[in-house]
Amino acid sequence: MNSQRNSRTSLTKRIHTITVPLGERTYPIVIGEGVLRRAGDLFRKHAIGRTVVVMTDTTVARHHGAVLERSLRTAGHTVHTIALPSGEQQKSLAAAERIYTELLQRGIDRSATIVALGGGVIGDLAGFIAATYQRGLGFVQIPTTLLAQVDSSVGGKVGINHPLAKNMIGAFHQPRFVLIDPSVLRTLPKREMISGMGEVVKYGVILDARFFRFVERSLERAFAHDAAVLTAMIRTSCLLKAYVVATDEKEQHLRAILNFGHTIGHALEHAGRYSALKHGEAILYGMVAEARIALWQGMIDERQVDRLEQLVNRLPLPSLTPLRLRSSALLTTMMKDKKTLSGNIRMPLPGAIGSVQLPSVVERRFIEQAVQHLTVYGA
């Protein structure tokens, strides 16, 4: 797939639309600098009903809430805003129950549309509410972190955490559309940008060598908030994800390739109690470790694995030392992974930069060796 760079002016002016083709659930991803201010136009175009419930967190609400609400009210919508505290702990059944109560008390009925304005936590939680309140409401994603813009807002996976394991309670609930405004990233902390870049790098590794090269070349410009570079990164990541999701909406085969880096990555997140590492940071480490497994299994050559590691090393990541990693504990976590079936740990592994294979069972000794390999990062 292409990831051409146009001149900055032409790209920043343009609105890009990517279609996620899912039959009756087909929807567009609309990407463009400044589109948040014009949200009302898009809501009208998609015949969204009068009542809109914006779910957001207090930080995002402060930066972007007023712009969105103004645009929606101007377009004639009645806007209810539910602003939650920030943080992963909101992805809980207890938080969901409080939101159900609030929706009932406000008299929200099935004609309403839920809008997620925020990062992955808000998107997952608001999407779960939209999937389950009164057996399902319409849903719109407006992601405001790089991670959500390049990955979690597309594809319909929604859910909350169980105290024993993350994302264990959820559904597939596709949005009516996704609205992505790269300009909102200017207020995003640098660590959140790095975390999002983890998924961007992943799309290059698993599906698109040319895009991987573009990321290698453009990393610094992305962190300098070059609009053309960010738009291109978001657009290509969304295009690649849309292709995978359209091929396999419910993750029965191809969609599993999106989990590259995620088996070990999730175990690292868990080891850090979901506070030491951000999701994308854990995925960056996870990809380094899992690429080594591919190497030891003779699937990929060392030069390509090194190239991935060199790109990862340009991104400042927290040391793994505080996590006190033990491979036995990581293995226990991996056994509870949704991808683990009948006690076999499975992961998709790359055959080259730009090409990945469907998940296969990996021997435990390789997983232990891969964790060992992470000691260079303080593990």
Place this chain on the structure above:
Amino acid sequence: MNSQRNSRTSLTKRIHTITVPLGERTYPIVIGEGVLRRAGDLFRKHAIGRTVVVMTDTTVARHHGAVLERSLRTAGHTVHTIALPSGEQQKSLAAAERIYTELLQRGIDRSATIVALGGGVIGDLAGFIAATYQRGLGFVQIPTTLLAQVDSSVGGKVGINHPLAKNMIGAFHQPRFVLIDPSVLRTLPKREMISGMGEVVKYGVILDARFFRFVERSLERAFAHDAAVLTAMIRTSCLLKAYVVATDEKEQHLRAILNFGHTIGHALEHAGRYSALKHGEAILYGMVAEARIALWQGMIDERQVDRLEQLVNRLPLPSLTPLRLRSSALLTTMMKDKKTLSGNIRMPLPGAIGSVQLPSVVERRFIEQAVQHLTVYGA
């Protein structure tokens, strides 16, 4: 649609299969005396995976649990049984959370299939778990009450209650198949049989005058557990429901006709705190009241309304006196109904026995009059 009576012997020997045509979600309803003992064969035929989680309640488990488990184990399945206390209070987020925890602790993964063995409460709760645990597991319905066999096990509506309103949290999650053994009804209390008959009568009123006549003629034989009569009632009700669900899976138009009797019925259930009246009992009262509204609106003639009331009067129902009905309180409940949109109470109303119209807005004075009409039943 047909509801022919064959001779008792031929019917009881036969297995009836009704297809619910929903594209990739198409599934069969298999109806036959004694099929519970042969569940394992059906699981094999539908390529259900090795791990099966049977969700049931302690009463149903005592009567039918062993028969099902034996058949599944003989067919090579690993069977986990989760038996809950009986009662509507199990349809709660708290109960769902305990079940998620138990599933995680038992290491249940996405390859498992959830089986609901029980009435509507078990079907709704187990279905909600199947819809949301790890973003969705395979699901099989084995309804053991008349109400569940003729109505709630077909169509994929699953969900739990919110303290403020029933069935407010849920999803559409179609089963892989529905297995109905009418012989299990022999252990069902008579009041549960009456409750189920409420939905049977409803199918006659809304869609099939000939079936309504069959119910009028066969009521006593059904309560005497005549296998041929019960099988015919279940089969025709399922056929009619399958037709409606196939036409409108997500209740965007036609499916709303299934709510005849349910707007006032739900309000009566609520007024009785979900203990004074069983669901089908409330629906029987609801149909009587709503048919009067149709009469006052000039949609149906009095002779047909009387015919419905005469059939309902043959079913012993609890007096409404203890509910101390007040139409203002009932109206407040109806305003929170999922069918109520933008403050307008809507309900489907019959034009004749065997023919119903899509929901339309009903004036409050008619609702008040209809509640008044119920005073003959002690209201």
